[in-house]
Amino acid sequence: MAATTSAASAAAALTRRHDGHHSVFPAFSVHPPEPSRLFLLKALPKPYPFLCHTYPIAASSRRCMLPLTPHAALVDPSHAFLSADEDKPRDECGVVGIIGDPDAAQLCSLALHALQHRGQEGAGIVSSDGSSLHSATGLGLVSEVFSDPATLAPLVGEASIGHVRYSTAGAASSLANVQPFVAGYRFGKLAVAHNGNLVNYRNLRSALESKGSIFNSSSDTEVILHLIATSSSRPLLARIVEACEALEGAYSLVFLTANKLFAVRDPHGFRPLVMGRRRPTGAIVFASETCALDLINAEFVREVNPGEVVVVDSRDMSITSLCLMPSKSRKACVFEHVYFALPNSVVFGHPVHSSRYSFGAALARESPAPSADIVIPVPDSGFFAALGFAEASGLPFRQGLIRSHYVGRTFIEPDKEGRNLAVKLKLAPVRGILEGKSVVVVDDSIVRGTTSSKIVQLIKAAGGAREVHMRIASPPIVGSCYYGVDTPSSEELISNRMDVEGVRQEIGCESLAFLSLESLRGVFADEAHMFCDACFTRDYPVPPRNQEVEQLVEV
Numbered sequence: 001m002a003a004t005t006s007a008a009s010a011a012a013a014l015t016r017r018h019d020g021h022h023s024v025f026p027a028f029s030v031h032p033p034e035p036s037r038l039f040l041l042k043a044l045p046k047p048y049p050f051l052c053h054t055y056p057i058a059a060s061s062r063r064c065m066l067p068l069t070p071h072a073a074l075v076d077p078s079h080a081f082l083s084a085d086e087d088k089p090r091d092e093c094g095v096v097g098i099i100g101d102p103d104a105a106q107l108c109s110l111a112l113h114a115l116q117h118r119g120q121e122g123a124g125i126v127s128s129d130g131s132s133l134h135s136a137t138g139l140g141l142v143s144e145v146f147s148d149p150a151t152l153a154p155l156v157g158e159a160s161i162g163h164v165r166y167s168t169a170g171a172a173s174s175l176a177n178v179q180p181f182v183a184g185y186r187f188g189k190l191a192v193a194h195n196g197n198l199v200n201y202r203n204l205r206s207a208l209e210s211k212g213s214i215f216n217s218s219s220d221t222e223v224i225l226h227l228i229a230t231s232s233s234r235p236l237l238a239r240i241v242e243a244c245e246a247l248e249g250a251y252s253l254v255f256l257t258a259n260k261l262f263a264v265r266d267p268h269g270f271r272p273l274v275m276g277r278r279r280p281t282g283a284i285v286f287a288s289e290t291c292a293l294d295l296i297n298a299e300f301v302r303e304v305n306p307g308e309v310v311v312v313d314s315r316d317m318s319i320t321s322l323c324l325m326p327s328k329s330r331k332a333c334v335f336e337h338v339y340f341a342l343p344n345s346v347v348f349g350h351p352v353h354s355s356r357y358s359f360g361a362a363l364a365r366e367s368p369a370p371s372a373d374i375v376i377p378v379p380d381s382g383f384f385a386a387l388g389f390a391e392a393s394g395l396p397f398r399q400g401l402i403r404s405h406y407v408g409r410t411f412i413e414p415d416k417e418g419r420n421l422a423v424k425l426k427l428a429p430v431r432g433i434l435e436g437k438s439v440v441v442v443d444d445s446i447v448r449g450t451t452s453s454k455i456v457q458l459i460k461a462a463g464g465a466r467e468v469h470m471r472i473a474s475p476p477i478v479g480s481c482y483y484g485v486d487t488p489s490s491e492e493l494i495s496n497r498m499d500v501e502g503v504r505q506e507i508g509c510e511s512l513a514f515l516s517l518e519s520l521r522g523v524f525a526d527e528a529h530m531f532c533d534a535c536f537t538r539d540y541p542v543p544p545r546n547q548e549v550e551q552l553v554e555v
């Protein structure tokens with residue numbers, strides 16, 4: 001009975017992803033601002049709470065106007081949004097910034113849709129009409145948050161920033177943590193969207209709180225706004241740089257004011273951030289991945305460089321670029337290429353599909369499976385590595401697992417029963433392809449091993465395969481990430497608990513091999529030292545800071 005209930009709840013939870021693949025976006029039309037909407041908190045019907053805000057820019061008080069938007073007030077505690085599946089490396093956030101286009105917010109929503117794979121907990125857009133900021137944020141997928149054209153309609157203006165969230169710090173289910181954040185400070189309003197994670201945010205927050213700052217969210221990102229607001233530097237650019245100098249860890253940021261868009265990348269360049277230009281209007285676009293540029297007809301111009309601040313002024317569309325932060329060794333996240341980014345994106349100057357293909361080909365050379373009959377990919381992110389494996393080994397490539405389009409990248413269900421069902425719902429074996437065969441199964445990574453062990457069972461029991469040889473197109477994950485990927489704690493990582501033979505036995509396959517670290521690095525050749533691979537090596541470019549800052553209790 002309990003199992004049935006658990007299975008039913010897992011199925012219900014999983015199918016909530018359905019809308020994400022069949023969303024209908026509103027036509028590109030700019031609605032005139034409605035004066036009655038000023039300062040109007042607009043709560044749309046469940047299942048997802050929403051917020052629409054209009055912020056006057058002109059405010060200039062002697063004190064900073066923090067706290068931030070009063071999102072928390074609208075959170076319905078009874079609404080338990082998709083809690084994250086702790087079993088997976090959760091995706092990370094995606095950011096977008098557009099300036100110089102009359103359809104800025106609509107384009108932003110499309111770009112966020114292209115970045116949906118980077119975060120599915122919440123989405124938001126803030127626009128500027130030159131004097132006011134307008135904001136809409138909500139929990140859930142982009143298609144859910146912006147399903148009603150009335151949510152986008154108030155987001156007028158020719159500039160906007162957007163965010164899709166997967167939390168690294170601060171509760172996933174809290175609307176208060178959904179970005180972009182908007183804050184008032186001495187010289188007006190400022191919005192920010194952040195991809196990454198700050199390793200020293202607890203210390204920064206504690207220091208700010210001891211000076212009187214009041215925080216509205218539990219997200220690390222909020223400290224950035226407080227640092228900017230409390231900076232004594234001028235102009236805003238100098239405040240942003242001063243704030244960033246206090247940050248440790250990973251941050252690809254976009255900021256929006258009444259008439260400026262800022263794009264900033266941390267000095268190591270952990271997370272991607274690219275700049276493009278829309279062909280039809282000449283609008284400047286910033287996005288986490290090039291797939292977002294492609295969708296909105298923007299040409300790739302270049303990456304925002306590590307440590308760089310790019311400022312675009314809407315009044316004359318002038319672009320200023322400053323490398324103001326002290327230079328540090330480049331440490332681009334290699335896991336973007338292994339798993340996170342979409343294969344049609346070019347990340348850190350390398351096409352993702354091509355690096356995944358090369359990982360698979362290298363794996364075939366160093367760990368072949370000569371007795372196997374066919375190679376099958378674990379969809380989606382194992383696809384190109386499996387293709388590379390098959391072509392390098394001369395084995396036929398077959399689609400032996402079909403992936404449901406209605407189940408997202410990650411899914412909820414904290415208990416084992418639910419997880420088993422989740423894999424069953426997501427992946428189905430094709431018996432006609434697998435029956436009686438010796439099969440090489442290629443996936444991009446193993447985190448806790450749940451997916452792999454369930455796949456082996458599926459392929460053998462339901463698919464009728466004779467043998468399963470697992471090949472993983474990345475090295476064993478032995479360390480948690482502190483730079484924007486919410487991997488489980490190191491104790492939960494299966495390769496941190498046992499050696500390859502132990503993992504093989506746990507998964508139940510005939511053979512198991514991971515790509516070696518040397519081969520992973522070999523794919524990037526001379527550039528390998530410019531990549532972070534700490535989750536495979538525990539060689540952390542920025543030391544993680546685990547110390548908890550004592551919570552002060554007022555008596």
Ligand SMILES: O=P(O)(O)OC[C@H]1O[C@H](OP(=O)(O)OP(=O)(O)O)[C@H](O)[C@@H]1O
Pocket residue numbers: 087088089339378379380381382408409410443444445446447448449450451452
């Ligand atoms: O060892 P585990 O804890 O099971 O996690 C590893 C699996 O999770 C990821 O897939 P995911 O389903 O998140 O996304 P995808 O559909 O994009 O491959 C990854 O590609 C592996 O298949």
Ligand SMILES: NC(=O)CC[C@H](N)C(=O)O
Pocket residue numbers: 091092093094165166167168169170177194195196197198219220221484485
């Ligand atoms: N994955 C991310 O980039 C998350 C951004 C931010 N640290 C948050 O938790 O919201």
Ligand code: SF4
Pocket residue numbers: 270332333334335336480481482483484485532533534535536
């Ligand atoms: S630790 Fe791993 S996931 Fe995190 S930034 Fe480094 S390579 Fe990427």
Ligand SMILES: [Mg+2]
Pocket residue numbers: 378379380381382443444
């Ligand atoms: Mg997968």
